[in-house]
Amino acid sequence: MDRRPRLNDRFWIRRLRRWHAVTWVVLGLAPSTIGLLNDSGAPKYWSLALLAVLGGCYTAVEAFPGNPVVRPRTFLYVLVVGVGAMAALPGGGAALFLVSLPHFWVFGTGPRQAIVFSGAAAAATVTGSTLGHRWDEEFFTGNVVFTLTGYAVGALLGLWVHRVLQQSDERVGRLSAELESARRRLAEAHRREGAAEERERLAREIHDTLAQGFASIVVLAEAARAHLGSEPAKSTQQLLSIEHTARENLAEARVLVGSAPGSAVAAGTVARTLRRTLDRFAEDTGLTVSAELPDVECDQQTRIALLRCTQESLANVRKHANASTVGVVLTAYPYGVELEITDDGRGFVVEESHGFGLDGMRRRLAELGGDLTVTSSLGDGTRVLAMVPTNGQV
Structure with missing residues (x-):
């Protein structure tokens, strides 16, 4: 100390x-x-x-x-x-x-x-x-009496002041020790909080990239095996989709472990990035996909957030919606960018949904100052609206 x-x-x-x-x-x-x-x-x-x-x-x-x-x-x-x-x-x-x-x-x-x-x-x-x-x-003259009395009083007063200062030093020492202990606990809490946030981020990234990619590979592999004898051309196309998805997963895995500088999945404009994803989805599922994707300028983080929201929504359509049509609309406003994804599937009760995907989308958008609105009901399909502010730069 x-x-x-x-x-x-x-x-x-x-x-x-x-x-x-x-x-x-x-x-x-x-x-x-x-x-x-x-x-x-x-x-x-x-x-x-x-x-x-x-x-x-x-x-x-x-x-x-x-x-x-x-x-x-x-x-x-x-x-x-x-x-x-x-x-x-x-x-x-x-x-x-x-x-x-x-x-x-x-x-x-x-x-x-x-x-x-x-x-x-x-x-x-x-x-x-x-x-x-x-x-x-x-x-015993006056000087002698005053001297002896002053010495006695001075000694007692000095000992008392010394004791007070010593107790003050001890209190300061205890407070310093408590402050140092609190500082260490706070640093440990910040470290644990940072580790928890990093684990949550990695879990979200793995869910939005690797897990979704592996789910697509499983679905495509099952379909390719089912059509292997009757429709070899379709099976070949599905195998090519499996290869493409596996390569994308490999690239994302390298980014996650830090052996690659950054993801190339969201390279280019957001419209071009979303168009590639929608074309792959339509090709793999056979669903009808309508899209309005104007050229909108936004930064890399916004492009990745909108791409992840699109991938998660399309994955939910594939796994749960039993839909025939999917619509995607990208719109630029002075306050930000909105992405709307709708389907005509079976729908669900939003309040009863506790999946990792929707929560992950909300947290990802919240980190950028945006929000996610999900509207759905049984039998009426689902509407997902993602908004990301751009501070007036559209």
Whole structure:
């Protein structure tokens, strides 16, 4: 898990450290410096020099955080010595120690180091404050009490803040783990969904191409065998149709397995493609086929969709309709292309039909933004209307 602060976290960290620096200067260094202005003698200058050293070290640590020479731990050592010395010099005392307490938690590597360094600073401050005083009379001066109290409160407050931040990090870690787990589950769901869609697509393609072709081969083979002795010429024609259908199936199989660049079944205009299919159907079945197929410009996907709808409808006519006449009308409109296929067969109840073919046609057209309308009733034949939008390009 990436534990680096996010951009927003870094922004707030920088702002907090900036405010802490301002607070330390305004409430720590500045009052000590101002208090020394009216003093005189060598201690005054020692105090001012020491304050300058503390300010310079802090500035160096903040300005060069990656420099191996200017280390935060070195600054903490200087700060411990500095607050202790200032407690013994004019202008110093518990106030500077209290204002400096956050430094030990900001620059320390953990709670233990922060407590140790701040304790050392407290001891140094107490020692500096008691220099020159009698231990049995004035040990517990105001500076000493404030220093010890501030150290205790600072340690408790620092531990509490550290614990809060630790719990926050743990929550962030749990949320990150949950997010990563959810991401993996989502990716797996997308993978399964993609695999299911691909299986559905392959099943539809196999049904519309290979399965229909094999069904035609079976029907033609049965008819050729029945007429083999009595009508050899007709049997020969049917055998030629079987060969042609088998070659088409072989080409489609190569496309499906990816060994061929694309299907050539829908090559040319949609009218020419549908005309070839209808001629083959009429030749194989002997049914009367009427067609109105004007030249309509459409893309490859639309041609294939209309061809598959025609093949599926003709296959249903051959297997179920017991029809004598089939009509096919292709019409171009400003909003798209419509293909109407009708037959005078026995018909069926549309609501009771749950075949794969009709559902496959609907899904294929829906992928292109089109739709399929099937109208039929028992004894009245069937009407299939496929519409594919062309975005005004007809």
